[in-house]
Every structure is written in C-alpha cells, then in structure tokens.
Amino acid sequence: MAEKRDYYEILGISKNASDEDIKSAFRKKALEYHPDRNKSEGAESKFKEVNEAYQILSDSEKKNRYDQFGHAGVSGAQSGGAGFEGFGGFGDIFDAFFGGSQSNSGRKASYRGADLEYPITLSFEEAVFGGEKGITIEKLFPCDSCKPVSCVNCNGTGQIKRAQRTMFGQFTQVVTCQTCSGTGESFDNKCQTCKGAGRFKNSKNLFVTIPQGIDDGMQIRLQGEGEPGLGKGQNGDLYVIVKVEEHDIFERSGNNISMDIGLNIPTLVLGGTIRIPSIQGEENLTIPPGTQSGQVFRIRGKGIVDVREKNKRGDQLVTVNVKIPKKLNKQQTELYKKLQEITEDDTKKNVSDWLKNKIKDTFS
Ligand SMILES: [Zn+2]
Ligand SMILES: [Zn+2]
Numbered sequence: 001m002a003e004k005r006d007y008y009e010i011l012g013i014s015k016n017a018s019d020e021d022i023k024s025a026f027r028k029k030a031l032e033y034h035p036d037r038n039k040s041e042g043a044e045s046k047f048k049e050v051n052e053a054y055q056i057l058s059d060s061e062k063k064n065r066y067d068q069f070g071h072a073g074v075s076g077a078q079s080g081g082a083g084f085e086g087f088g089g090f091g092d093i094f095d096a097f098f099g100g101s102q103s104n105s106g107r108k109a110s111y112r113g114a115d116l117e118y119p120i121t122l123s124f125e126e127a128v129f130g131g132e133k134g135i136t137i138e139k140l141f142p143c144d145s146c147k148p149v150s151c152v153n154c155n156g157t158g159q160i161k162r163a164q165r166t167m168f169g170q171f172t173q174v175v176t177c178q179t180c181s182g183t184g185e186s187f188d189n190k191c192q193t194c195k196g197a198g199r200f201k202n203s204k205n206l207f208v209t210i211p212q213g214i215d216d217g218m219q220i221r222l223q224g225e226g227e228p229g230l231g232k233g234q235n236g237d238l239y240v241i242v243k244v245e246e247h248d249i250f251e252r253s254g255n256n257i258s259m260d261i262g263l264n265i266p267t268l269v270l271g272g273t274i275r276i277p278s279i280q281g282e283e284n285l286t287i288p289p290g291t292q293s294g295q296v297f298r299i300r301g302k303g304i305v306d307v308r309e310k311n312k313r314g315d316q317l318v319t320v321n322v323k324i325p326k327k328l329n330k331q332q333t334e335l336y337k338k339l340q341e342i343t344e345d346d347t348k349k350n351v352s353d354w355l356k357n358k359i360k361d362t363f364s
Contacts, residue, residue: 004071007053015067019058026054075114108158109182110231113140116238122210124247128279128304130212137238138203142228143194146187151180158184158231183231199228208240213255213307216244249277255304255314262323263287278302278316285318293322 008015011025032038033047056062056074065073118137126133150156154177162173176182189196208220219239226236250257261276271289275282283299296319303314328336 005049007057007066010049010053011057022054022057026050026058030054108184108231109176110233111181111183111229112233113227113229113236115236116226117241118238119241119243120208121243121245122214123245124250124252125279126210127214127216127242127244128212130210130214133208133210134205135208135240136203136205137225138201139238140199140227141202141204143187143191143198143200145193146191146198148185148187148198151177151184151186153177153179153186154184156184158182181230185231198230206238210242211307212310213305214242214244215252215254215307216242218242218307250279252304255306255312256317257303257314258317258319260319260321262321263291264323264325267291268293268320268322276318279304283316287320291320293320295320 008017011017011022011029013021013025017025029050030047033043033050035044035047038047056066062074116137116139118135120133120135122133151158154160158177158180159174159182160177162175164171164173177184180186185198187194187196187198194200206222206225208222210220214220219241222238222240224235225238228235244252249259251259257279259276261274263274267274267287268291269289271287271291273284273286276285277283278299280302283302285297285299287297296317299316299318301313302316306312306314325332
C-alpha cells in the first residue's frame with residue numbers, strides 16, 4: 001500500500017490552522033485541481049487527495065482522531081473515495097463556496113467497509129506444514145430483515161443544502177447528510193435485527209487456509225470478509241495475523257531450523273553416526289572424529305518449505321555441544337583416570353611449549 005500523505009501537507013497548512021484557514025486552503029486547491037477545469041495528468045488524483053484531506057480536517061471529530069492517531073484513526077471512512085463521490089461535480093464545490101445555481105449531481109456517498117484483524121496462534125508444526133483452521137469472527141453484517149428505504153432527511157439524495165453567510169457572501173452549501181452518512185439510504189427503526197442501523201453484529205465461522213511455511217508475524221488476507229460497505233461501497237478485508245508458538249527443540253530462522261544437541265566425549269573424539277529429530281521424523285548425522293564443541297552441521301533440504309516458492313526449502317542446522325557427565329560409574333572413573341594419566345604428559349608438554357613461546361614473543 002502506498003504511503004498516504006499528511007492531510008495538512010496536502011492542503012499546505014500548519015497543524016494550528018483555523019477552520020477558516022482549512023476551508024480557504026481547500027477552496028484554493030480544489031479550484032486548482034478540479035478535473036472539470038484542470039485537464040493535466042494527475043489532477044484528478046490530486047483533487048481526490050485534496051478532497052479527502054478536507055473531508056477529515058473540516059469535521060472536528062474526524063480531525064481530532066486524525067491528530068491523535070494519524071491515518072489509522074480515520075481509515076475506512078475515506079478509503080473508498082467517499083468524499084469525492086459525495087461531493088460530486090465541480091458545480092457543487094463552486095456552489096458551496098460562491099453560492100449560485102444548485103446543480104445536484106445526485107451522486108451518493110459510498111463507503112468501503114472497515115478492514116478487520118484477527119489474531120491466530122499456530123503451533124510450530126501447523127505453521128511448518130500448513131492446513132486448514134476454523135475461526136469465529138464477530139463483525140457487522142448487512143441487515144437482511146429489512147430493506148433500505150430512501151433517507152427522509154435528505155430525500156434519498158445523500159446531501160443537505162444549507163444556506164450560510166460567510167465572508168464571500170451568502171451561499172448555499174451542500175453537505176453530506178448526517179442521518180444516512182450520504183448514502184441516501186435509511187433503515188427501519190422498528191427492525192428487530194438492526195434497529196435502523198442497516199447492519200447488525202453477529203458471528204461467523206470461517207475456514208482459513210494456512211499456507212505451508214507461514215511464519216510468525218505474517219498475515220493472511222481474506223478478501224471481502226471485513227465489515228460490509230455502506231451504499232455501493234465494497235466490503236473490507238479480513239487480515240488474519242499469525243503468531244507461531246515456540247518449539248521445545250527446534251528454533252526457526254527464516255526457512256532454516258536450528259537445534260542444539262549434547263554429545264558425549266567419546267563420540268566427539270572418535271566420531272560416529274547419531275540419530276537426530278527433524279520436522280520429518282529422524283535423520284542420520286555423521287559426526288567426524290575430532291569434532292569440536294559448538295561445531296555446526298548443516299543438513300541440506302531438511303528445513304521448512306518456503307511460503308511463496310514451494311520448491312524452495314531451508315536446511316536444518318545442528319549445533320553440537322559437549323556433554324560432560326556429572327556422575328561416573330566405577331569403570332568409567334577408572335578409564336577416565338587412565339586417560340588422564342596418559343594425557344597429562346601431553347598437557348604438561350603443551351603448557352611448557354606455550355609458555356616458552358610466550359616468553360620468546362615478549363622478549364624478542
Ligand atoms: Zn440522508
Ligand atoms: Zn434491519
């Protein structure tokens with residue numbers, strides 16, 4: 001999604017601008033970019049942007065929300081271009097600021113429904129292998145018990161004409177009808193289901209397809225499963241936000257799986273083949289003689305399938321650590337002692353060599 005520009009910046013005003021400043025900045029920009037007058041490329045999108053900024057900043061409640069939360073505080077309401085649709089042609093804007101003949105374009109507002117988020121927690125295996133997961137969401141639904149009727153407040157036009165006296169003289173302003181939010185539709189107050197709202201809250205069961213290899217923090221978008229739009233506006237989307245639980249043994253980084261394993265001294269010294277757990281069961285791992293503690297072995301292709309490219313697969317990384325026994329039986333103790341005796345001479349020799357070299361380095 002493209003980054004949205006700051007509304008104050010769009011209108012070229014400061015955050016402290018008065019209502020009058022906002023209005024006059026909007027008038028200037030709207031006249032400059034209105035597609036009926038400005039045929040240059042990009043004028044229409046500029047105009048929409050200007051209009052959207054004005055819709056928010058001219059409404060004290062929306063302005064407060066915008067000042068506090070930025071675009072997130074006012075998203076949904078304007079993302080369908082409601083402001084532009086609601087305002088109609090150049091005539092309406094001209095009328096709004098300079099008075100004159102009323103030309104009602106009859107274009108009604110429509111609002112895209114809000115996007116919803118649903119957090120979901122998956123086990124390590126569910127994320128690695130994917131599958132289907134049932135969820136229950138609470139959201140608004142369009143009322144199916146009553147039919148929309150024409151809004152009485154605006155006669156179904158979605159707009160209210162209001163006479164106003166300003167520094168430009170008296171003029172008729174066209175504003176969005178508050179009763180129907182400019183959609184021109186209203187619903188039966190006596191409707192048991194929606195009580196006149198046209199929408200009602202209910203729960204819905206959905207199956208979410210978890211793609212193989214999904215990772216913590218990723219989102220699954222279910223198009224149209226957000227809240228219903230108003231007027232002709234389309235539904236919002238549902239974003240399922242994935243959280244993946246930690247695994248007892250495996251740790252994930254991208255498509256690779258790492259794990260630590262402790263091995264006894266003889267295996268590290270003499271080498272051998274060990275069995276290690278993998279996400280597909282068990283694997284053989286060959287430990288070469290003289291393996292050091294902390295050495296990492298890579299088993300290619302035993303990691304996680306890439307969530308986007310099914311033929312790409314990560315590796316399994318095994319870090320081998322030495323496991324020192326805390327208790328020994330009699331035989332082991334004897335053998336370790338024997339080993340110590342024959343190793344000691346080597347160690348003494350190594351230490352004295354090291355010291356000799358150290359002294360040589362320091363004084364030469
Ligand atoms: Zn209305
Ligand atoms: Zn209803």
